Amino acid sequence: MVKIPVLKSITEANALLADAIRARFVQQDVLVLNIIASPGAGKTTLLERTIEKLHGELRLSVIEGDPTTSLDSERIGAAGVPVVQINTDGGCHLEARMIQVALEQLDVEDADVVIIENVGNLLCPTGWDLGEDAKVVVASLPEGDDKPLKYPMAFATAQAVVINKIDLEPYLPAQASVLRQNALRINPDLAVFEVSALTGQGLEGWLGWIRTKLAKKRES
Amino acid sequence: MVKIPVLKSITEANALLADAIRARFVQQDVLVLNIIASPGAGKTTLLERTIEKLHGELRLSVIEGDPTTSLDSERIGAAGVPVVQINTDGGCHLEARMIQVALEQLDVEDADVVIIENVGNLLCPTGWDLGEDAKVVVASLPEGDDKPLKYPMAFATAQAVVINKIDLEPYLPAQASVLRQNALRINPDLAVFEVSALTGQGLEGWLGWIRTKLAKKRES
Numbered sequence: 001m002v003k004i005p006v007l008k009s010i011t012e013a014n015a016l017l018a019d020a021i022r023a024r025f026v027q028q029d030v031l032v033l034n035i036i037a038s039p040g041a042g043k044t045t046l047l048e049r050t051i052e053k054l055h056g057e058l059r060l061s062v063i064e065g066d067p068t069t070s071l072d073s074e075r076i077g078a079a080g081v082p083v084v085q086i087n088t089d090g091g092c093h094l095e096a097r098m099i100q101v102a103l104e105q106l107d108v109e110d111a112d113v114v115i116i117e118n119v120g121n122l123l124c125p126t127g128w129d130l131g132e133d134a135k136v137v138v139a140s141l142p143e144g145d146d147k148p149l150k151y152p153m154a155f156a157t158a159q160a161v162v163i164n165k166i167d168l169e170p171y172l173p174a175q176a177s178v179l180r181q182n183a184l185r186i187n188p189d190l191a192v193f194e195v196s197a198l199t200g201q202g203l204e205g206w207l208g209w210i211r212t213k214l215a216k217k218r219e220s
Numbered sequence: 221m222v223k224i225p226v227l228k229s230i231t232e233a234n235a236l237l238a239d240a241i242r243a244r245f246v247q248q249d250v251l252v253l254n255i256i257a258s259p260g261a262g263k264t265t266l267l268e269r270t271i272e273k274l275h276g277e278l279r280l281s282v283i284e285g286d287p288t289t290s291l292d293s294e295r296i297g298a299a300g301v302p303v304v305q306i307n308t309d310g311g312c313h314l315e316a317r318m319i320q321v322a323l324e325q326l327d328v329e330d331a332d333v334v335i336i337e338n339v340g341n342l343l344c345p346t347g348w349d350l351g352e353d354a355k356v357v358v359a360s361l362p363e364g365d366d367k368p369l370k371y372p373m374a375f376a377t378a379q380a381v382v383i384n385k386i387d388l389e390p391y392l393p394a395q396a397s398v399l400r401q402n403a404l405r406i407n408p409d410l411a412v413f414e415v416s417a418l419t420g421q422g423l424e425g426w427l428g429w430i431r432t433k434l435a436k437k438r439e440s
Contacts, residue, residue, distance in 0.1 A: 039258045039342050039371060040363025067343060069370055090373055092312060092343040120370070121343055122259050123287060123312040142362035142385065143260025150289055150340070151259060153310055165362065168391055173418065198393065 014128055017096035021103070021131025031113045031214040034132035036154055038147075039120030041140035042164040044072045045197040046206075047115060051079045053207055054113075058214070061111040063102045065094040065119045072117065082106055093124035096131060112214060122151040133217060134159035137183075141165045142172055145179035148186045155183050160191040162206055167196040234348055237316040241323070241351025251333045251434040254352035256374055258367075259340030261360035262384040264292045265417040266426075267335060271299045273427055274333075278434070281331040283322045285314040285339045292337065302326055313344035316351060332434060342371040353437060354379035357403075361385045362392055365399035368406045375403050380411040382426055387416040 025032050037043050051060055062083040064073040073085035084102040086094060094116065108114055116132065118125040126135070135158040139147055142165055148155045155161065161183045163176050176194045183190055191209055195202035245252050257263050271280055282303040284293040293305035304322040306314060314336065328334055336352065338345040346355070355378040359367055362385055368375045375381065381403045386396050396414045403410055411429055415422035 038260060038340070038363075040360070040367055066370060068372060071366060071370060090343065090347075092341070119343070120258070121312070121341060123310065123339070123341055124344065127310075140260070140362065142360065142388065143258075146291060147260055150286060150291060152288060168362065168388060171388055171391055 014096045018129035018131040028109055029218055030108055030111050031217050032132045034116045034130050034135045036118050036125045036135055037138035038122050041138045042197045043117050043138050044075055048079050049197050051081050058112040061106050061114045063116045088119055092121050093128050094118050095128050099130045122154045126153040126157050136160045138162045138164050141174050142168055145174040148182040152186045155186040163194045164197055166194050167199050234316045238349035238351040248329055249438055250328055250331050251437050252352045254336045254350050254355045256338050256345045256355055257358035258342050261358045262417045263337050263358050264295055268299050269417050271301050278332040281326050281328055281334045283336045308339055312341050313348050314338050315348050319350045342374045346373040346377050356380045358382045358384050361394050362388055365394040368402040372406045375406040383414045384417055386414045387419050
């Protein structure tokens, strides 16, 4: 008897497609990161700095998710790496089927790392697997140090948190150390980095984490 | 022949229920505001300051939307006004049916203004009418001055924008004047206020707008 696959829901179909994408990335030895954050947390600026710092060492490609514009992909294109823009037409998250289409436009065989910048939203993107190796949350310190408690899903499903805009700490009621503690309360396995993507402060830990993740993937 | 109402979609059912809620608020002469913002834009702090400043002048009630915790409603309860918490269990927006249930717990006949603090999200809440008189966007300056261009729906459907955290302007690449211009590019009818809910700077314009909206509703 032939076994007929029955897809019970959109998210189940998404998970199957994400697994197929992940299998393809394993074959190609490419590390894939899915960056999740609130609007304006500094995802694109972090990406620009990451591209600059890893230039000449690792080959990066970027998939940019945005509700309407291509403002971010223009910034990433100007930084000198291959980039594909996905506009969700107001939709609040990326899905695996969008990544599948984007990959047709992006020559990932030449890449070491593919970074997916998700739509600015701390809730919806957490439930949608895109075939990534790891989700990374960018948490902007001016948003407050209580965000892991209020939006636990993003932190529970991530492997790393980049606390951004720490250059503003002297002027804020929020503290990076409290944000770090709250993130680790939700998920003790998180790697936590404190950076200012604007000034470049603290980026080495984050870059080292990317290098280690890639090396481990290639060993296995 | 009896006309049978056919609800074509969840959002259509939501719109009908929202209209019923709005009709009830008209009868009761209550102004209802639906506050929309990214996580950590300062909605709750703005509410705390608004409650303080209008104390003894207007009777406020608050409906708090949050994905998981009751941290915000505890702050609002401590500020001394009636508050009901709606936890969306990870859901990315409030819906009219949730407001209907909340209103059973809240004695709005005694209120002049009901403020609904939506879930922290600039995308999903914009499509869901809650029976409010006006949507208000809180836009935090550290998120950048390009947010109206990247998340136009929130600004297009709002009547007012409160630019918050302007005390941080000297330390940011973003400018309040540019954020204002970008918001007005999306929606020229917006009332725009520049405030720091933390320091209290600039709140008078916002409070005056609430007073005028309430007076106009009661005149009509």
